[in-house]
Amino acid sequence: MHISARRMPMAETALAKRVAAADPVLAVDALHVAYGPIKALRGCSLAVAAGETVAVVGANGAGKTTMLRAISNLLPHQSGAIRFRGASSAGTAPHELARGGLLHIPEGRGTIGRLTVAENLRVAYDIRPSTTPFDAAVERVFQRFPRIRERYEQRAGSLSGGEQQMLALARAVVNPPRLLLVEQNVRRALAFAHRGYVLRQGEIVMEGAGGDLLSEPDMLRHYLGST
Numbered sequence: 001m002h003i004s005a006r007r008m009p010m011a012e013t014a015l016a017k018r019v020a021a022a023d024p025v026l027a028v029d030a031l032h033v034a035y036g037p038i039k040a041l042r043g044c045s046l047a048v049a050a051g052e053t054v055a056v057v058g059a060n061g062a063g064k065t066t067m068l069r070a071i072s073n074l075l076p077h078q079s080g081a082i083r084f085r086g087a088s089s090a091g092t093a094p095h096e097l098a099r100g101g102l103l104h105i106p107e108g109r110g111t112i113g114r115l116t117v118a119e120n121l122r123v124a125y126d127i128r129p130s131t132t133p134f135d136a137a138v139e140r141v142f143q144r145f146p147r148i149r150e151r152y153e154q155r156a157g158s159l160s161g162g163e164q165q166m167l168a169l170a171r172a173v174v175n176p177p178r179l180l181l182v183e184q185n186v187r188r189a190l191a192f193a194h195r196g197y198v199l200r201q202g203e204i205v206m207e208g209a210g211g212d213l214l215s216e217p218d219m220l221r222h223y224l225g226s227t
């Protein structure tokens with residue numbers, strides 16, 4: 001998955017410490033999340049600065065989805081704190097967080113199958129106020145995803161898997177959020193990210209520049225259980 005925040009680009013070499021000190025868009029502190037007796041997150045901390053793209057990677061079951069769902073308040077946490085744009089998100093409903101600009105795209109989903117591509121974009125656009133008119137916002141989406149223009153009147157449910165993924169991303173950016181949370185490919189996420197965190201069995205075991213983590217000897221084999 002990756003988490004990306006817009007505005008104020010930072011140097012790619014920025015370290016987590018600098019981010020935590022610099023009034024981050026998202027700050028997760030010592031987060032514990034359990035499903036009954038199963039401790040899925042055990043004291044995870046991370047921060048995302050404005051303009052930064054941060055990857056959180058880990059093997060199956062490491063706790064990535066749990067992390068995203070907890071940040072979006074789709075799951076309660078047992079202890080720890082989550083701050084979004086400087087304020088605690090405790091008690092704020094997921095849809096209110098989305099209106100405030102915290103957007104979560106679940107893996108392989110996020111589109112409404114019975115609506116057309118156009119209608120899907122309209123619903124996503126209307127979630128919060130925008131300074132860009134809808135037609136101009138859609139034109140920008142078309143530039144980035146030409147396939148979306150070709151399929152504009154088609155029902156989303158009849159798009160191919162890849163096209164649905166494009167539509168999910170198009171919905172996310174048609175009215176750009178402050179913070180975007182996405183689930184996707186590990187290597188591409190790390191290669192693309194400014195910084196990354198490696199989750200292992202509910203704990204963050206490594207953090208650093210995305211490219212450094214990718215070239216870390218044995219990182220993928222040890223922590224991701226994949227090659």
Ligand SMILES: Nc1ncnc2c1ncn2[C@@H]1O[C@H](COP(=O)(O)OP(=O)(O)OP(=O)(O)O)[C@@H](O)[C@H]1O
Pocket residue numbers: 035038039040058059060061062063064065066067
């Ligand atoms: N609803 C649930 N009830 C009980 N245990 C759960 C539930 N959801 C997740 N878990 C457990 O919590 C742990 C973390 O799961 P999570 O879905 O966050 O992993 P993940 O990193 O997203 O994995 P994957 O890469 O396979 O999607 C796993 O051991 C999983 O079995």
Ligand SMILES: [Mg+2]
Pocket residue numbers: 064065066
């Ligand atoms: Mg998952």
